[in-house]
Amino acid sequence: MINISVFSEEKAWSKRLKNKDLFFKKVCKAFPKKYRFTNKKVSLSLLLSNNKNIKRLNKDFRNKDKSTDILSFPSSKKITISNNTYLGDIIISYEYLDKPKSQNLKLFKEKVIKLFIHGFLHLLGFDHNKNNDYFKMLREEDILYKRIKSKLN
Secondary structure, three states: OEEEEEEEOOOHHHHHOOOHHHHHHHHHHOOOHHHHOOOOEEEEEEEEEOHHHHHHHHHHHHOOOOOOOEEEEEOOOOOOOOOEEEEEEEEEEHHHHOOOOOOOHHHHHHHHHHHHHHHHHHHOOOOOOOHHHHHHHHHHHHHHHHHHHHHHO
């Protein structure tokens, strides 16, 4: 089972996601079986942030002086899922998702789910530095997204 701790430092998130904890718990519950980690205690933290703060984190930890949509910080290079595993931290920027501002809530939530999946896979060791890895990760993202979308609709 995945235990997700959701934190928010950007007030605008509350306008789009009324119950952030419940939203992300439902997303994790809708994961395919191999990513739900039943009979195990798996946890991660999620920070719902903004461009200013994610830019600072990107500069401090990745030496890139620019904002980005998402940052993932795996707890270790090689994740082994044991009985009590902390996967790491995900940070998502609100401004990247809220474009265009006229988008409806459904589209916003779909973008949040896709980005969260991307960060989650990074915590599990997926990467996209090489072409082969990129396509492997993209395939896995698509599988997870379709599964979640079918369960949440």
